[in-house]
Amino acid sequence: MxxxxxxxxxxxxxxxxxxxxxxxxxxxxxxxxxxxxxxxxxxxxxxxxxxxxxxxxxxxxxxxxxxxxxxxxxxxxxxxxxxxxxxxxxxxxxxxxxxxxxxxxxxxxxxxxxxxxxxxxxxxxxxxxxxxxxxxxxxxxxxxxxxxxxxxxxxxxxxxxxxxxxxxxxLLAQPNLDTSRIAPEYFARLKQAFPKEDIYKLWLVITQDVNFMPIEKKRIQDATSFSTKSKEDLKKLQHRETVLRYQFINATLKDTYKVDLQAATGLRANLDKILTHKIFGYVIFFLILLLIFQAIFEWSTYPSDFIDEQFSLVSDWLKNTLPSGILTDLLAEGVIAGIGGIAVFIPQIAFLFLFISLLEESGYMSRVVFLMDRLMRPFGLSGKSVVPLISGTACAIPAVMATRTIESWKERLITILVTPFTTCSARLPVYLILIALVIPEGSFLGLSYQALTLMLLYLLGFGMAIFSAMVLNRVLKIKSRTLFIAEMPTYRLPLVKNVGYTVLEKTKSFVVGAGKIILAIAIILWFLGSNGYSEDFKNAETIVSERIEKQGLSPYSKNYIKNNIDLYVKSTPLSITGGEKAVSIRAIQDSVRVMTKILTESAMQQEVASYRLEHSYMGCAGKAIEPLVKPLGYDWKIGIAVLTSFAAREVFVGTLATIYSVGSDQEDTIKNRMAAELDESGKKPLFNLASGISLMLFYAFAMQCMSTLAVVKKETNSWKWPLLQLLFMSTFAYLVALMAFQLLK
Amino acid sequence: MELLQNILAYLILATAIGYLVWKFFLPKSLVGSKKASSKSCGQDDCGC
The missing domain is CATH 3.40.50.300 (P-loop containing nucleotide triphosphate hydrolases)
Structure with a gap:
């Protein structure tokens, strides 16, 4: 056995x-x-x-x-x-x-x-x-x-x-040290009061600063036959214990551990001099960040586009293979579109975690913490706050929990309150799709505008966290400061296995964790978008057909048909010469006529789907909140996406993918669908520079994450702080987004 | 077939709503999440 x-x-x-x-x-x-x-x-x-x-x-x-x-x-x-x-x-x-x-x-x-x-x-x-x-x-x-x-x-x-x-x-379970030497008289009294118990364990229980689980000090304090020492006396005894231990360790190492300094190489010291230099250190960090963001954009384009196309094909295949009905529509338009909305970002998320993992494994991240500690001290935060802020680039939830290492409560509270400003991986899909839609593809000194924009957004989040910390530091009047001791691990080549584990585990938890919420929201949204109570919804086909008969197709549909025909004509070869040319032109004209008919039918169906969506339950809800989001440059569909992404930011893209899928009759990639959306006038793309920047700024500052709020509540043991955080961040995000749109439109 | 599709689709909807309610709205104590251990220490010579 x-x-x-x-x-x-x-x-x-x-x-x-x-x-x-x-x-x-x-x-x-x-x-x-x-x-x-x-x-x-x-x-x-x-x-x-x-x-x-x-x-x-x-x-x-x-x-x-x-x-x-x-x-x-x-x-x-x-x-x-x-x-x-x-x-x-x-x-x-x-x-x-x-x-x-x-x-x-x-x-x-x-x-x-x-x-x-x-x-x-x-x-x-x-x-x-x-x-x-x-x-x-x-x-x-x-x-x-x-x-x-x-x-x-x-x-x-x-x-x-x-x-x-x-x-x-x-193995012998014998102690190394005679612990009674720490304070002979005190330990003798302890032994007398608790004769059956291990004295060193009792000593550790008495001297714990943090005591949150079953280890009880109370029982020792309650023992009438024994009284503990004051806190100051206990600290002195703890120091004595440390001294005694180091005496023992020194004696042990004296004969068993040797360092030949002449044989040692000084690469670490030299590297540290450069990487933590007060000017070059920041320049190098800045360049590394640039490289990361450039890579996220450049390297992940192909796998990302590939995944997007595959989801589009699967959706198409489902519609053509399964018997028509509500379940087929739900799977093709709701589930696949919603999941596809997040799956396309797997390569980018994996690249982000790959770089974070490489920086951590190589020992460079500790140098970044050191650099940031220097940068943040004037703003009232110590280096202990840097670790949560930097780990917030992955996710704010573990970052908020990482503040437990900060002893000063006020400093810890400030770090908890400002950490959600740092750009977490959930913001990445939102930024990536918006940047791809509204920022041109050109480059500056070999760095694409899109990568630069992404880096600016990361810096903006970090800057806002520091600025908020400064304000909170003044408001909350911090007196106590935390002593920060950072260990500088030696530089080492990252282990492929460890990096692989981290990338796999973090990407999986992002996709699975967010995926479940996105899937659930996509299903509910599909139902809300596919059902309605009004007569307009029920008679959508008749109403739209009558309108088209009277006024013709909408400008968007006309444009859609024209563009497709132009593309078709351009791609048709006309290489025949002489008498046969006339025949060939006539054949093309015939096929264009057929093509126009097909496209017109498709555009009509598209208009019916769009009209139905507008009068569905979701459309009604969207229209109700539209007055609130219109000044920011968003339509009701974006309004719905902003609202649902309160659960988690990455839901934004999944929601839009589902909405556009329900409101469209054709299968297409998410990016193409979003790019094809027009604003109210029907002339300009809905996702233009003004509305795109406004949305990105909104997501940079808004507290769109229920899980983070729950963790903040848990860590502060009060609803006061998460609610204040939500109110401040949401109001600030709204105002900044409003200003951005009004200035840029 | 249409009836089956309807049943399945609404079952999926109910599961989705149930999941979100469970995830965000139900108190953790009701959904059987891990609670702080209340077992007391102090037996044997554990020193607690």
Missing amino acids: SKSINVALIGNPNTGKTSIFNQLTGLKQKVGNYPGITVEKKQGICKLPRGVKAHILDLPGTYSLNTTSLDESVVVEVLLNKNDKDYPDVAVVITDVENLKRNLLLFTQIKDLRIPTILVINMADRMSRKGISVDIEAMEKKLDTKIALVSTRTGKGVTYVKELIANYRS
């Missing part, structure tokens, strides 16, 4: 913990949340030698067990609670060979909890380059553990880690 054990992966941030987790578990991973809180919980399964199955838990990165934030305290919660289902049979502490001294602090703390502990020294491939040598055998004796030298880059040592985990019973 196979045995199953719990393994906890623990380590400082940037030690390659996730890489080892990926190597141990492969694709057998599950991402969830810790109960009651939204700190990400990554779990996976690893098959070990001798049929042992290990449940691997990737715990959040922490520098020690003296935690200051919610996500760090998750580690303490798991390690202190033997009743927790995740309580480890064995802890695997991941360290970085270059920062071993600092990383061992956490190791000794875990060892002192009497949990069987394995030490993994990661990034071993860099040892020779850095002139580092480790006497593993001697270190194992001193630390009373088993050590594995691992390189996740080459995969070296991972099998040995699996072997060590499988043999965890041979």
Whole structure:
């Protein structure tokens, strides 16, 4: 029978913990949340030698067990609670060979909890380059553990880690430090008050700054026979503990860890000098951003167009293959159009995450955080706010949750309130389709106008976040400041496997997460657009036919027929000479006549579909809100899309795709449908420069995301802040969009 | 066939509405989401 054990992966941030987790578990991973809180919980399964199955838990990165934030305290919660289902049979502490001294602090703390502990020294491939040598055998004796030298880059040592985990019973669960030395008299009193309990565990419970789960301080405080020390005294004792641990670590490393500085190369220092330079650092970052946006536009055009065409073909195929009826129409016009509206952006989203992942994996993102910290200090925010703001480029929800690392409540609140201004990936589809429609295709110094516009929108979002932070900083009068300590990981070549995982996982979660909402909204919209209560809706065909008989086709339809005929004539070869030429011209004239007839019928059906849509339930709702959106340059259809995209921004494109699909008789790509829409006058495209810029600015500033609002409510524990955020962002977005349209029209 | 198409289409509509209500409007406690663990610690020598 196979045995199953719990393994906890623990380590400082940037030690390659996730890489080892990926190597141990492969694709057998599950991402969830810790109960009651939204700190990400990554779990996976690893098959070990001798049929042992290990449940691997990737715990959040922490520098020690003296935690200051919610996500760090998750580690303490798991390690202190033997009743927790995740309580480890064995802890695997991941360290970085270059920062071993600092990383061992956490190791000794875990060892002192009497949990069987394995030490993994990661990034071993860099040892020779850095002139580092480790006497593993001697270190194992001193630390009373088993050590594995691992390189996740080459995969070296991972099998040995699996072997060590499988043999965890041979590890001694003895502490490294005599913890009573921290405060002999105090610990003796503790022992007297709680004779049956582990004193170091009690000590950690007493000194936790964050306490949100079952670990109770109250019981200790309630014990009449024992009184705890003041907060200041406890802090002093914590410092003493750290000093004692470093004395032990120094003594351990003295004989077992050597660095030959002459053998080390100084590439990192030189690179840092350039990449974090107060002028060149920003210039390089700016150039990298330009490259990213250029790539998003240039490289993703072909796969994106291909996907768009495929959805159009599938829709067409469904209509021609399935028996006609309401279900067929729903699938072809509602479901396929709605899903197609988001699927066309998969290449762009994947490219965005590819670049973000490359920047993170290479170690450059930490330098960006450092650069931004310098930039943001004058605006009242510390570097701790930069991490949520930068991660907000992917999604505002984890970014808002990432503010938990900020100790100062006011600084945290400001970061929560301004983070939704940073351009998240949900805005990308909206920007991309609008830019493609209203920004010309030319280029400046080899950079396309479209890519430049996209970059400007990203900078605008970030600028607005900083500006709002400055205003809030003055209004809320922040007194406390957060000390920001950022670790600069060494530069490394990104691992293809890790980058691949990230791109795949993030793109999948974007498509699946947003896709379900878009699909549901597309279905409801299709019903609302295909049904109506008024006589106009029911008699649409008769009314439109009578109108065409009296007034002729609309200017749009006439234009549509003319353009198609011109195209047809141009594409017809006329190469015959002599007497046969007259015959050929007559044949073409005949075919043009047939073509005109077909096109006229199609245009008439189009007008009926459009009229029906206008008088459907959705049309009535759209017309009701039209007065509100008309000053911004939008018609009722865009109004509906703005309204539905309150659920999530990316719904905007899916909604328009569904609306235009219902209101049209022909199958076409989303972009072509949007480009063909005319404004009220019937002469100008609906999506022109003025209305396009107005829409982009609206989406840059509006709080169009219900999930973010829910997370803000959860993190601030009040409806006051999300509602204020919604009110401010929506009003501001409306006013800016209004000004933009009125100035540009 | 038309009746079947109607039934299926309205079933899909009901599912879509149900999903959105579940996603955005129902309190999480009603839909069986994970709640904060209330189990107390303190058994054995866990130190809690």
